[in-house]
Amino acid sequence: MILIRKIALAAAFCLAVVPLFGQGKYSGGDGDGFASLTRLMTLTSGTVAKYYGGSGDGFSEASVDAVWYVLARVNLWLEGAWLGGGAMRTDLKTGGSIPTTSPYTDGRTTDPVPSGITDWVLVELRGSDGTTVRSYRSFFLKSNGMLVDTDGSTMNCKMPAVGDGDYYIVVKHRNHLAVMSAEEQALSHGDASLYDFTIESGQYNDASGAKEIETGVWGAWAGDVNQDKVVTTTDYTSWYNSARLGESGYRDTDVNLDGVVTTSDYTMWYNNARLGASSTVP
């Protein structure tokens, strides 16, 4: 009798619930239902929800296999690669030096590296405290300043594992100081509006976090070779050892991203070290 009741309850539960939740995976229960049910967000195409809280009488786990993300669209100049006239160098790409695996922690891969690319960058979305990293992913920075996906053209950067909300946008590069948006930005899984780091220092979380690379043009400070958030003699020492060996290719000591480690990189480092360049990103 108990078994029959359980089956009946399970049937009723499935009839009532599955059509509401759409595609998904429900497993592990003995048929009595959830002890509680929490819906994290409305389930639409391209979002994800998890349902949990069973005490053992129902499903021990239920999840919906879908993608959960928000989109960001960002424009940034790197001082080191800046050529003027709205363009950055692509010497690393044309020289075949840009690795097909991102140098950042997510180790994102693509092959081949598309044309017109200046380098890999890492995008982070941070919470309201400005420090908690909620999502991160590698993208390409194009010579025209746009961050794009690994196809080299998609400007909506898909940031994984977060839902619609307000986030600080941080962009990191392996030998520049990181930049951070002045305010939290409302991001969603719909088309993103452009966040433009190039137009004024007020776009940065602190005006000193922006380098005026040309009159009225703003970008990220070059020269933080060891990524300790300051441009100091430690970076110079790395550059010196690399230059002495005549290194070339994809090198953090290649501050201007032209594919060779020379005194041009030293000069760029020197000018920023002299100004005491340091990161304003917490």
Ligand SMILES: [Ca+2]
């Ligand atoms: Ca440094």
Ligand SMILES: [Ca+2]
């Ligand atoms: Ca160089």
